[in-house]
Amino acid sequence: MAIALALLVALFAGVSDFLGGFSSRSMPAMAVSAAAHACGFVFTVAFALVIGGSPIWADLWWGTAAGVGSAVGLTAIYTGYARSTVAIVAPVAGVGSVCVPLLWAALDGDHLSSQGWAGVGLGVFAILLVSLSHGATQGSALKAVGYGLVGAIGLGFLLLAFSRSSDGSGIWIVAPSRLSGLAVLLVMLRLTHRSFTIQRSVLPTVVLMAALSSSANGAYAVATREGSLATVAVVASMFPAITVLMAWLVLKERIRSIQLTGIVVAMLAVGLIAAS
Numbered sequence: 001m002a003i004a005l006a007l008l009v010a011l012f013a014g015v016s017d018f019l020g021g022f023s024s025r026s027m028p029a030m031a032v033s034a035a036a037h038a039c040g041f042v043f044t045v046a047f048a049l050v051i052g053g054s055p056i057w058a059d060l061w062w063g064t065a066a067g068v069g070s071a072v073g074l075t076a077i078y079t080g081y082a083r084s085t086v087a088i089v090a091p092v093a094g095v096g097s098v099c100v101p102l103l104w105a106a107l108d109g110d111h112l113s114s115q116g117w118a119g120v121g122l123g124v125f126a127i128l129l130v131s132l133s134h135g136a137t138q139g140s141a142l143k144a145v146g147y148g149l150v151g152a153i154g155l156g157f158l159l160l161a162f163s164r165s166s167d168g169s170g171i172w173i174v175a176p177s178r179l180s181g182l183a184v185l186l187v188m189l190r191l192t193h194r195s196f197t198i199q200r201s202v203l204p205t206v207v208l209m210a211a212l213s214s215s216a217n218g219a220y221a222v223a224t225r226e227g228s229l230a231t232v233a234v235v236a237s238m239f240p241a242i243t244v245l246m247a248w249l250v251l252k253e254r255i256r257s258i259q260l261t262g263i264v265v266a267m268l269a270v271g272l273i274a275a276s
Contacts, residue, residue, distance in 0.1 A: 002227025003274050005219045006235035012216035014242020018250070019209040021243070023202050028194050029078040032206060033071070034185040035198045039210035041178035044171065047218060053170020063173040066161035067180030073097070073154020075188060080147025088144035089151070090240075094131035095124055096152025098237040101159045105230040112228055119272030123234035126269050129262025130240045159233050162217060163224035171218030178214070231273045238266045 023032045073093075080089035102120070112120070158177075165173040189196055198206060216236075223232045241263045247253040255263075 002223045002232055003235060003270070005223035005226065006232045007270065009216045009220045009223065009232075009236035010239040011242055012212040012219070013236070014239035015246060016209045016212040016216065017239060018243045018246035019205050019212070022251075023205050023209065024078070027199060027202055030075060030185060030189055030192070030194060031196055031198065032202070032209075033074055033078075034182055034189060034196060035203075035206045036210040036213060037067075037071075037178050037182035037185060039207050040214040041175060041182065043211050043214040044175045044178055044218065047214065048170055048172045048175060051170045051218075053168055053172055055169040055172035056166050059165050059169045059173045060176050062161045062164045063176035064180040066158045066173070067177030067182075068184055069154045069157035069161065070177060071154075071181040071184035071188075073151045073156075073158065075185070076147050076154060077151035080144060080151065084144035084147055085141065088141055089148040091128050091131040092145055092148025093151035093155065094127045094237070094240055096149060097155035097159065098124060098127060098233055100153065100156025101163060101229055101233040104160050104163075105228065105233070108229075110228055110230045112230060115272055115275065116228070116231060119269045120230050120234050122265060122272060123238060123269035126262045126266035127234075127237055127240065129265060130238070130244055130259050132256075132258055132262075159220070159237070162221045163229050163233070165221045165225065167225060169221075171221055173221050174214060174217045177217065235270055235273060238270075241266050 020029070020032060020036065077089060077093050080093075102124075162173060162177075165171075186196065216239075220232070220236050223236070241259075244255060244259050244263070248255050
């Protein structure tokens with residue numbers, strides 16, 4: 001059950017990430033993300049009311065912290081894409097983010113078989129391969145690593161925070177994350193003197209992006225209660241493979257051989273984890 005939910009997370013997050021990148025071609029990425037957070041709050045509350053659950057104060061605090069981590073992490077990644085080297089920022093952020101919950105799981109005594117840990121290691125390697133990009137803008141390697149590390153810490157904390165939801169809370173932990181993330185993004189938009197206005201033509205895409213992202217976050221929170229944090233975090237973090245496939249299907253972008261290898265390795269990793 002946990003692995004199936006984690007795969008669903010990867011699918012929803014991968015498509016949402018593709019839609020976010022696609023929308024950011026005509027709109028500032030920070031404004032797109034802020035609009036998605038606003039819409040996502042509405043979707044999350046609606047989903048949570050249907051699913052049910054009784055959150056405790058700890059859920060709300062962890063959710064709020066997760067939103068701050070998400071906003072800071074994504075802003076660092078998007079800024080890194082624009083101002084430095086994408087080929088360095090993406091893999092550092094992708095692999096680094098999943099290392100945060102993995103470290104927590106190891107310290108917390110996550111009990112996995114040797115086959116399960118082999119699948120986890122293979123999955124991290126797959127994320128690295130799929131995240132590698134030949135696209136690059138000017139900027140020093142050190143600056144790119146810095147953006148990637150900030151992005152990794154922010155998103156890694158998001159993965160960790162959502163795993164702390166209480167058993168009977170449903171997906172309520174996601175709701176405060178949308179609000180806190182929106183607040184951080186609005187402050188950043190204000191400080192950078194950028195407009196929050198969303199073009200009408202982009203709005204349907206942003207709404208779909210928000211629905212998928214909120215569903216992914218909710219499914220992830222439930223999955224971590226059903227299974228091992230290490231395995232769920234790694235499988236869910238394979239979403240870049242879905243983003244690459246979406247770019248190939250919709251935009252006809254070429255899949256590099258190293259990314260194709262990463263997709264194959266990801267499937268092998270999921271098989272190992274599921275069989276453990």
